[in-house]
Amino acid sequence: MLIRTKKASDVKSSEITPKSLFDQRRKFLKTAAIAGAGLAIGSIGGSTKADAAKLPNLTKTRWNAKTVGKDLTPYRSVTGYNNFYEFGTGKTDPITYAKDFEPRPWAIKVDGLCENPGTYSYEDLVNPHKLEERVYRFRCVEAWSMVVPWVGIPLGDIIKRLSPTGDAKYVAFETLNDPDRMPGQRRRVLQWPYREGLRLDEAMNPLTLFTVGLYGEELPNQNGAPIRLVVPWKYGFKSIKSIVRISFTAKQPPTSWNMSAPREYGFYSNVNPEVNHPRWSQAKERNIGEFLKKPTLMLNGYEEEVAAMYAGMDMRKNF
Amino acid sequence: MAVSESWTAALATPIIRPMSANTLIRRVLKPIIWGLSLAPAVWLCWLGWQVLHGNPDTLGANPVEYLNRYLGDWALRFLLIALSVTPLRILTGWAQIIRFRRLLGLFAFFYVALHLASYIGVDQFFDWLAIWQDIVKRTYITIGMAAFVLLTVLAATSTKGMIKRLGGKRWNGLHKTVYAAGLLGCIHFFMMRKGVQLEPIIYGGILLALFAVRGFNGLRRR
Numbered sequence: 001m002l003i004r005t006k007k008a009s010d011v012k013s014s015e016i017t018p019k020s021l022f023d024q025r026r027k028f029l030k031t032a033a034i035a036g037a038g039l040a041i042g043s044i045g046g047s048t049k050a051d052a053a054k055l056p057n058l059t060k061t062r063w064n065a066k067t068v069g070k071d072l073t074p075y076r077s078v079t080g081y082n083n084f085y086e087f088g089t090g091k092t093d094p095i096t097y098a099k100d101f102e103p104r105p106w107a108i109k110v111d112g113l114c115e116n117p118g119t120y121s122y123e124d125l126v127n128p129h130k131l132e133e134r135v136y137r138f139r140c141v142e143a144w145s146m147v148v149p150w151v152g153i154p155l156g157d158i159i160k161r162l163s164p165t166g167d168a169k170y171v172a173f174e175t176l177n178d179p180d181r182m183p184g185q186r187r188r189v190l191q192w193p194y195r196e197g198l199r200l201d202e203a204m205n206p207l208t209l210f211t212v213g214l215y216g217e218e219l220p221n222q223n224g225a226p227i228r229l230v231v232p233w234k235y236g237f238k239s240i241k242s243i244v245r246i247s248f249t250a251k252q253p254p255t256s257w258n259m260s261a262p263r264e265y266g267f268y269s270n271v272n273p274e275v276n277h278p279r280w281s282q283a284k285e286r287n288i289g290e291f292l293k294k295p296t297l298m299l300n301g302y303e304e305e306v307a308a309m310y311a312g313m314d315m316r317k318n319f
Numbered sequence: 320m321a322v323s324e325s326w327t328a329a330l331a332t333p334i335i336r337p338m339s340a341n342t343l344i345r346r347v348l349k350p351i352i353w354g355l356s357l358a359p360a361v362w363l364c365w366l367g368w369q370v371l372h373g374n375p376d377t378l379g380a381n382p383v384e385y386l387n388r389y390l391g392d393w394a395l396r397f398l399l400i401a402l403s404v405t406p407l408r409i410l411t412g413w414a415q416i417i418r419f420r421r422l423l424g425l426f427a428f429f430y431v432a433l434h435l436a437s438y439i440g441v442d443q444f445f446d447w448l449a450i451w452q453d454i455v456k457r458t459y460i461t462i463g464m465a466a467f468v469l470l471t472v473l474a475a476t477s478t479k480g481m482i483k484r485l486g487g488k489r490w491n492g493l494h495k496t497v498y499a500a501g502l503l504g505c506i507h508f509f510m511m512r513k514g515v516q517l518e519p520i521i522y523g524g525i526l527l528a529l530f531a532v533r534g535f536n537g538l539r540r541r
Contacts, residue, residue, distance in 0.1 A: 081380035
């Protein structure tokens with residue numbers, strides 16, 4: 001199902017915030033938040049609601065708290081229980097060690113088979129678009145899940161502006177590789193930088209979100225600030241965080257977990273309760289905040305929107 | 320005051336008979352080891368109590384995972400502690416240390432059993448089919464179960480009566496398999512973690528060091 005979203009050209013230029021004003025606002029918000037946090041008694045460590053900037057004027061979509069069919073996972077769990085090995089392998093390492101990470105200024109290099117390669121700032125990429133709120137189920141390969149109100153732009157809208165050429169069949173993404181800012185990278189848990197990729201049609205699917213926020217505010221550092229993907233019908237590790245590079249390729253790009261353990265993590269990694277994983281049964285999942293495991297839905301419940309892309313493909317072979 | 324005077328008097332009284340090594344082990348050191356060995360379990364109970372009394376986040380966002388990992392961590396630690404008794408005897412020459420070995424081994428089994436119980440009763444909530452499939456299909460769980468079965472046999476044959484019944488030589492041979500249990504435990508941990516992580520490597524390194532002490536000693540005695 002195609003969802004109508006405003007194109008870049010639909011946005012009146014008067015609606016676009018000039019960068020200088022944007023920066024001023026951010027600075028103001030930060031200062032205000034710090035002052036506010038000082039007043040708040042017993043504020044928690046890490047990024048809290050108080051010190052992240054609110055994202056205004058979010059467009060409502062049909063993926064909302066009502067249609068998702070489950071309660072939202074509490075903010076403290078969404079931001080306090082993370083897999084982000086760039087900041088350590090423990091679930092609470094990211095909130096602890098990403099605290100001082102500075103996600104601005106941020107640049108993304110675009111290269112490969114497209115007509116508009118180059119280096120774009122966060123503002124170049126994000127500001128021309130209207131931000132949408134989308135409540136998605138999020139399923140980790142470790143058999144736990146969450147329900148998260150993300151904020152972002154359909155990745156397809158960004159890709160259209162970058163104009164991939166006819167030869168481009170895949171999009172590859174890379175996370176920042178900077179052990180000084182990301183202490184988890186000082187050890188080779190994985191081959192850094194973290195790499196992920198999608199087939200171009202998967203990237204263009206209306207569900208795929210170029211994500212800049214959650215719970216109505218800018219992405220906390222531990223959730224992949226300032227820009228990450230959210231691909232809700234795939235296991236969480238496909239939703240790459242803190243993106244610094246986007247490349248259009250003709251061949252299927254290498255992806256980090258597949259490089260680490262090809263038997264365990266396929267390129268597609270679609271959520272599929274019927275395809276066994278050597279480490280975890282994928283038949284059931286524990287939604288964070290609940291005690292009993294519940295059955296996992298085919299393609300994480302997004303079958304209607306994405307199954308057509310895999311028609312005729314052996315999901316067991318292409319796991 | 321009268322009370323403090325009587326205390327000072329008591330302290331001033333010289334101890335006539337120094338404690339024998341036997342009494343020291345039985346009356347002082349063993350209770351200390353009991354206390355220390357139970358401390359992780361007691362601490363877990365305290366955390367659990369807090370979860371039920373107004374602090375639901377004490378065990379993090381995923382308390383089930385926390386519980387299972389915590390017990391697994393302590394199971395492996397106690398297994399390594401029990402395995403280090405003999406190397407410590409070799410290194411220090413303190414023969415009596417061997418008297419703590421069974422106690423520590425049984426505590427390792429205690430935490431292994433709790434770790435397994437939390438997997439069956441809390442994580443899988445007695446979904447026997449899922450548990451069976453895990454044991455058969457997921458290698459790290461197969462390995463963990465093998466270690467558990469082995470340790471059960473060793474715990475069951477840890478009494479003096481069983482030593483007599485089996486005979487010292489056979490009993491010794493059987494209980495040498497604890498090395499295998501240690502190895503299986505470390506592999507289980509390494510495989511459970513994703514990517515190449517530091518913690519399982521440290522545990523594996525400790526196990527290798529313990530093996531090395533025994534190995535060198537064995538060569539020297541030949």
